[in-house]
Amino acid sequence: MSLDNLRVAIVGAGPAGIYAGNLLANAVAEAGGSVSIDLLESLPAPYGLIRYGVAPDHPRIKGIVNSLHEMLDSGRIRFIGNVEVGRDVSLDELQERYHAVILATGAIRDAALGIPGIEKTGSHGAADFVAWFDGHPDVPRTWPLDAQQVAVIGNGNVALDVARVLAKLPEDLRSTEVPDNVLEGLEGSAVTDVHVFGRRGPADIKFTPIELRELGEVRGVDIVLDEADFEGVDPAAAPNNQMKIMLRTMKSWLGRGSTGAFRRLHLHFWHAPVEVLGDERVEGMRFERTRVEDGRVVGTGEFAEYPLQAIYRAVGYYGTRVEGAPFDAARGVIPNVEGRVQPGLYATGWIKRGPVGLIGHTKSDAMETVEHLVEDAAADALPTPATADVVALLDERDVAYTTWDGWLALDAHERGLGETHRHQRERVKVVPREDQVEISRADALARS
Secondary structure, eight states, X not given: OOSTTEEEEEEOOSHHHHHHHHHHHHHHHHTTOOEEEEEEOSSSSSOTHHHHSSOTTOHHHHTHHHHHHHHHHTSXXXXXXXXXXXXXXXXXXXXXXXSEEEEOOOOOEEOOOOSTTTTSBTEEEHHXXXXXXXXXXXXXXXXXXXXXXXXXXXXXXXXXXXXXXXXSOGGGGTTSOOOHHHHHHHHTOOOOEEEEEOSSOGGGOBOOHHHHHHXXXXXXXXXXXXXXXXXXXXXXXXXXXXXXXXXXXXXXXXXXXXXXXXXXXXXEOSEEEEEEESSSBOOEEEEEEEEEETTEEEEEEEEEEEEOSEEEEOSOEEOOOOTTSOOBTTTTBOOOBTTEEETTEEEOTHHHHOSOSOHHHHHHHHHHHHHHHHHHHHTXXXXXXXXXXXXXXXXXXXXXXXXXXXXHHHHHHHHHHHHHSTTOOSOOOOOOHHHHHHHHHHHHHHHO
8 A cells, every 4th residue: 555545543642652643644744645643542631641650740841741732733643532442442443444553552550579568558559659649530539648657669760759749748749730639638648757769779770860859859858868878889980970960969968967857758779678567567678688799689688677657669660451462461561573563553652662761762662663654554564444433433332532622621621720729730630530521522512
């Protein structure tokens, strides 16, 4: 086939899916062809982890929404929200209607931490906590915050986000778009000490300098480090400038004295989790001191126990199986070769390569997948679909799908709530799914 009248469905409206759609539209246009692109999303609103996976006190990161908005507002991509593949429409039914389907469903579940006792009450996945404080519609409205001593396991930005939100004074989040039910929960929090544990040393952290620097600027919180963790650490010997900056930042905190702040945030290095202590509930955690040997982390045989009442696992994400698509359960990804899965089926983003890399990596990743799709279309290697529009099928099944106009209505509604909120916010998120759908569809119903 030529690149004329190409029809492509993309499943997942986070950055990976939106980038893929925009790059595909550009590539086909440059080749002199035409393409119609449908972007299907299981949530009523677009943007995926940008809306529901980034801490609400990070407006700079969320600024990427502006560029994603422009891509969807161009009219070259049709957004179809509140539609779950495998429930409302099958993958086979999509493949019957499109020349190609790109899966960009990401990785939203917490990776497992396989140690004894990890299932005890008080042990939480970081992704679940992030979804709660970001107002995800499919998680409970309340969160248990009755623990005083809390552990966060992991040395990446998600661990820092979780630790910062747990430690931060609730009033310092009031200007953000954090939902009111979350503010209410944080205002009643019993947390006094947040402990962040990493298996490796300070020179192997996976933070970014801006995240780390912000940690030291949290009002009303003392940062606590152990001099022993920094023995032999020389910022000047770091392999890059980012690491030099972060090591200098942390070493500068070593000289800080206690201010008597209500909350303390402890950064522990060279600690490998061994076991969660307690009968039915979390009562503590045992760690083994570690060192690096031939590039590998090994135990030293020295153990330490910390009294804790809650644990947050921030050791990575794991992809979710898409019904009808192959899945590598060991890695949590869809098996693929540079984005190609099967004839007419592709993958991009974290479900393609695993949950590694920052948002910027998603764009180059999508480019690789799109280039192969365009090559396959030009080589007449894509299946020939039927002519039925997927929207007709959704209408036939009475699926309450949302549209781009519906998102604009919901966006305006949330911004309006922010303007009238007693704390004058940029927006106040609508949390319940049914309310999001009702607001999103009201404009469309009024015009029908």
